[in-house]
Amino acid sequence: MNRITPFASPLLLGFDAMEKTLERLAKANDGYPPYNIERLQANAAGDPERLRITVAVAGxxxxxxxxxxxxxxxxxxxKQSEQADRDFLYRGIAARQFQRMFxxxxxxQVAGATxxxxxxxxxxxxxxxxxxxxxxxxxVSE
Known part of the structure; x- marks a missing residue:
């Protein structure tokens, strides 16, 4: 059975890479860690638009x-590494890895990260x- 996708239209030429990217994103982002995306105010007139992605990475x-x-x-x-020398009586915070894609x-352009x-x-x-x-x-060809 063939799968028909929105990018299969003959009017959307060369978008197969975007379709693969969207499929990868759907699989990779499971909701952890939470994040915000905000638009920052321009410093001066004519400055390019700036965005900030803030990801909660406590620990x-x-x-x-x-x-x-x-x-x-x-x-x-x-990626947090397990510390074998620790003896937990209760463990509610798991060492967990994540991958978040945008x-x-x-x-x-990425201006920096803090x-x-x-x-x-x-x-x-x-x-x-x-x-x-x-x-x-x-x-014209004849």
Missing amino acids: FSEHELDVTTEENQLVIRG VLADGM LRNGLLSVDLIRPEPARMVRKINIS
């Missing part, structure tokens, strides 16, 4: 977190895209 140190960009995706990974539009009070903030800049109109010459 993770900067050495246990990894922020990378891979093929127009922002990937935030966290698809970035073309031109989006870790403060258990919150990892990743700042993004979206420069204003240049409008391009290109004339395509039509050749």
